[in-house]
Amino acid sequence: MESISDFLVYSVQEGLLFAILALGVFITFRCLNFPDLTVDGSYPLGAAVFAFMTYRGFGPFVGMAAAFIAGALAGLMTGALNTFSKIPALLSGILTMICLYSINLRIMGRPNISLSENLGHHTVFSLLKNAFSGVPETYLRLIFLMGLVLLLKGLLDLFLHTEIGLAIRATGDSESLVEVQGINPDKTKLIGVAVSNALVALSGAMFAQYQGFVDINMGIGMVVAGLASVIVGEVLVRGRNILFMTLQVVLGAVVYRMATAIALNWGYRIGFKPYDLKLFTGLLVIFILSFPVIKEKMKGLK
Amino acid sequence: MLTLEKVNKYFFRNTLDERWAIRNLDLRVQGGEFITIVGSNGAGKTTVLNLISGNFFPDSGRVFINSEEVTKYPAFRRAHYLGRVFQNTYQGTAASLTIEENFAIAFRKGKPRGLRIAINDSMRKRFKTKLSEVGLGLENRLRDRVGLLSGGQRQALALLMATIGDPKVLLLDEHTANLDPKTAEKIMDLTNQLIRNDHLTALMITHDLSEALNFGTRTLMMDGGEIVLDISGEGRKKLTIPELLDRFSETRHKQFAEDRALLSTAKK
Structure with missing residues (x-):
């Protein structure tokens, strides 16, 4: 088994990848009050578009930009279904998500694709490794992801303080x-949902590079995972201005990822299997959302 | 300033539930008039405001603001002519935004919104001055979230936001109805002060008949989607509430049925 410090580093890395998605979910669920389920489709869309670009010889930054734009387009579709066709927000997201399943398969051509240096594919991580060959790879990744997440958080903070924001x-x-x-x-809904899904797709593209492959099913449950990050963050840190709220989201994503990593790593002792993860996430969200209500009811009984 | 011309509005048109909510309504409002509107539930008061604001479109007839026809404009396209405060104190402000952010939104009304940072220091100073004029102690709480304020404070803020861009017409939809009597009185005074100082044209719905007669320059009484009484000038100044009710029953051959109005009249 890996050492505790390795474990920490890996779960923080994955948490940071998640934070990008969670920032997107934060825009729809918390700022716009638009429960957007497109996420489960736009996350693999970002990964699929990234792989598509990579296989056509484009570098990782072009791939990430393409993923970002594709996510924004997916968000625009959901937004248009809601604002133009007057379909309720939840259903709009579900419709886009289901359409994206087929679209993602079209883009990928098959249900899973690997991204590997041996095939001549470059990811931001492989570029980093080659540029700073003296530094251990895990730390390079960690520093890069921290920088990226802080940059995105800062840009989002700025955006939410503009006139449009x-x-x-x-x-x-x-x-x-x-x-x-x-x-x-x-x-405002169209712009918000587009920016949200652009971030989600970027998160998908980053995760594809991180794990070295794209899978058509990688999006399942992502919206709930993103929401879990947002509400775990709200429990951890108090503060209601935007700078704090986006910090909550980032910390929430890291802590949520750690919790799932702990469950995966040591959960086998109590019979936890990897496929129990979605149940774990679902129960976590249910617990946090129900907790204030249960507390109120308990007070009433006393 | 504001004209409604032969306006008709149906709800649930061509269904069994069809209701003729506004019937051939003609209304001409001069600049600087402050009109109070009374009427029982379902008389069409709020519908009239929604037709002016563009939240509803008439089935026939035309709407002009400042001699421009706006009949088909959606609400946000005619917003620069209008200011509006709602009965629900959470509707006229954004609760999760700070006081200064709320102001900044009102400040850009009628201008394009882009990717500029919304608030700068010169704006902050203006907001502060504006807030200190109303004397609610809000001028030192610019960075507080509006959700933390009391209903009265939110309504005062909503009023300031509605009037900051010199609207042609101010629409008030029972904006003091959800407040306690003392706060309601304060907000009413502030309303009056803002309308006078800025020479605004205003339409105010109220269920309080004494308020309807004491404030403003003209009173409309509505019933069944029509304006049944339209009183202004000297005759209005002398009019008492019982006389107003008598004139209503003379015209409509029925009693003025508005529990809240009668209750609040009984109090006085």
């Missing part, structure tokens, strides 16, 4: 307010 956040509070202030709420 404020309008997006206000849309989640009161659509009537937004309208009387001359903002088209359809537009």
Whole structure:
């Protein structure tokens, strides 16, 4: 078995990959109040588009940019279903997600693809390894991911403080307010859902590079995992301004990933199997969401 | 300033539940008028405001604001002409945003919104001055989230936000109804002060008949989607609540049925 420090480093790395997805989920669920289930489709979409670009000889940065744009387009589709066709948000996301399953398979050509240096594929991680050959690879990855997540968090913080950003956040509070202030709420929803899914797809592209392969089913349960990160973060850190809230999301993602890694690593002692992970995540979210209600009820009984 | 021309509005049109909510309504509002609107539930008061704001579109008839026809404009496209405060104190402000962020949103009304950072120091100063004028102690809480404020404070903020961009017409939909009497009085005074100082044209729905007569320059009474009484000038100044109710039953051959109105009248 690996040492505790290795374990920590790996779960923090994966947590940071998750944080990108969780920041996207944060925009829809917390800012826009738009429960967007596109995530389960846009996450593998990002990975699929990245692999597609790699197999056509493009470098990893082009692939990541393409994944980001593809995610934004997926978000626009969900947004348009909701704002133009007036389909409820939940159903809009589900429809896009199901369409994306086939689209992702089309892009990939088969259900799983490997990305490997032996095949001449480059990822940001392999580029890093070649550039800084003296530094241990795990630490390179960790530092790079920390930098990337902080950069994305900072950009998102800035975006949410711009004129458009404020309008997006206000849309989640009161659509009537937004309208009387001359903002088209359809537009803010479209932009918000697009940015959200762009981040989710980027997260998918990063994870594909990290694990070295893309699998058509890698998106299953991702929206719940993202939501778990968001609410775990809210339990961990108090603070209601945007800088704090996005920090909550990042920390929440890391802690959530650690919790799942602990369950996977040592859970076998209590009979935990890898396929129990989704159940674990589901129960975790159910527990955190129900806890305040249960606490209130208990108070009432006393 | 504001004209409604032969406006009709149906709800659930061509179904068994069809309701003719607004019937051939004509309304001409001059600049600087402050109109109070009373009427029982379902009389069409809020529907009229929604037709003006663009939240509803008329089935026939036309709407003009500042002599521009806006009949088919969606709400956000005519927002720069209008300010609006709602009854629900959570509707007119964004609760998860700070006071200054709320102001910043109102500040950009009618202008394009881009990727500029929304608030700068000169704006902050303006918001502070504006808030200190109303004397609610909010000028030192610019970075507090609006969700932390009381209903009265939120409503005061909503009023300031609605009037910050010099709207042509201010729409008030029972904006003091969810507040306790003392706070309601304060907000009403603030409303009056803002309308006077900025020479605003305003339409205010209220269920309080004494409020309807004491404030403003003209009173409309609505019933069944029509304006049944339209009183202004000297005649309005002398009018008492019992006389108003008498005139209603004379015209409509029925009693004015609005429990809340009668209750609040009985109190006074």
